[in-house]
Amino acid sequence: MRDEFYSRIDATLADLREQGLEKIERQITSPQGPEIEVNHNGKTVRVLNFCANNYLGLADHPEIVAAAKSTMDEYGFGMASVRFICGTTDLHRRVEKEIANFLGYEDSILFAACFDANGGVFEPLLGKEDAIISDALNHASIIDGVRLCKAKRYRFANSDMDDLRKQLEQANADGARTKLIVTDGVFSMDGYIAKLDKLCALADEFDALVMVDDCHATGFMGPHGEGAPAHCGVAKRVDILTGTLGKALGGGMGGYICATKEVVHLLRNRARPYLFSNALTPALLGATLKTLELVRDGDGLRKQLFRNAERFRAQMTEAGFDLLPGEHPIIPVMIYDARKAGEMAAALMEEGVYVTAFSFPVVPHDKARIRTQMCAAHTDEQVDKAVTAFIKAGKQVGVI
Numbered sequence: 001m002r003d004e005f006y007s008r009i010d011a012t013l014a015d016l017r018e019q020g021l022e023k024i025e026r027q028i029t030s031p032q033g034p035e036i037e038v039n040h041n042g043k044t045v046r047v048l049n050f051c052a053n054n055y056l057g058l059a060d061h062p063e064i065v066a067a068a069k070s071t072m073d074e075y076g077f078g079m080a081s082v083r084f085i086c087g088t089t090d091l092h093r094r095v096e097k098e099i100a101n102f103l104g105y106e107d108s109i110l111f112a113a114c115f116d117a118n119g120g121v122f123e124p125l126l127g128k129e130d131a132i133i134s135d136a137l138n139h140a141s142i143i144d145g146v147r148l149c150k151a152k153r154y155r156f157a158n159s160d161m162d163d164l165r166k167q168l169e170q171a172n173a174d175g176a177r178t179k180l181i182v183t184d185g186v187f188s189m190d191g192y193i194a195k196l197d198k199l200c201a202l203a204d205e206f207d208a209l210v211m212v213d214d215c216h217a218t219g220f221m222g223p224h225g226e227g228a229p230a231h232c233g234v235a236k237r238v239d240i241l242t243g244t245l246g247k248a249l250g251g252g253m254g255g256y257i258c259a260t261k262e263v264v265h266l267l268r269n270r271a272r273p274y275l276f277s278n279a280l281t282p283a284l285l286g287a288t289l290k291t292l293e294l295v296r297d298g299d300g301l302r303k304q305l306f307r308n309a310e311r312f313r314a315q316m317t318e319a320g321f322d323l324l325p326g327e328h329p330i331i332p333v334m335i336y337d338a339r340k341a342g343e344m345a346a347a348l349m350e351e352g353v354y355v356t357a358f359s360f361p362v363v364p365h366d367k368a369r370i371r372t373q374m375c376a377a378h379t380d381e382q383v384d385k386a387v388t389a390f391i392k393a394g395k396q397v398g399v400i
């Protein structure tokens, strides 16, 4: 029986390999940044990085690193406790208050990751009398969180407001007590921004709550980095906002939920990934306080990020590449064929540009792409160098 188990594992791995879906992790030997050192075929090479979630370029910021170090000196390394036993420091509460304040909420609650925040948010707040109406392209962690909750599930086609209306009507017909509409603020495979203005108008019409997972927007979208709801002019209408410290906000780790202070207090009492998992480390929190300060003063970084996105978009379009339209610093270069997308990423690595090919099941069949992501720390020269590399690799692989 045990033999049968291990041979099944081998067969599954062989199957992944055969379908070209096996993920091999490259090893980086430098800090995360616009230019990194990676191990490539046994050699260390320096390459431009165009696939990190390091939108504001803060992952290796010297002031953040210094804040982490000095906090570690003051508070030590680990908490060795969940929050409610002896894992809450003044730093935890300061970070929670700062995040809530920045995003315009009464309070927030920290988790080890946004994956945990989304995994823990639904079950304590909704029961079997309630309805969750979820966008079809929502992040895996939302899908898992919804599964853990007893509420009835409804799914609407990605950003399709007619379908959302239909699902809301169905939830009403089914006698839902509370309806919660859930969406990503930005859909990460395409860089498309959710139609939050229209979504909130429908929520008003149907007296529904709104939850937004803003992992790919907080810190850089919106007038001062408050995210996709502010970008769409509906920041005040979003009841529950989840996000990550692992992307634009320094790229360390940790997640959070913003809501009213009562909702947050109930989550502290009932959210399982919070109750049964270790508290975040002090160094991370000290670094996050510095990060939030830099993000609040980050209009210059945001401007640079979108300038870089525009520069890349304009030159790549001019060169004949097929880009998904938009304004977000996620810029997918459509290749369509999965094998070609893989070849393209490999050819770009030879040209000193690190990007990743995405194919099924992460994106639909025949919609393979190179998902590029811009960073405020990229210089004009680095953006131009990436475009030159794309042109050379694109001709080699037969994409342009």
Ligand SMILES: *Cc1c(COP(=O)(O)O)cnc(C)c1O
Pocket: 112, 113, 114, 115, 116, 118, 139, 141, 184, 188, 213, 214, 215, 216, 243, 244, 245, 246, 253, 254, 255
């Ligand atoms: C990255 C991401 C997450 C997970 O965040 P972690 O903090 O890395 O767990 C959740 N939702 C969305 C939309 C994301 O992009």
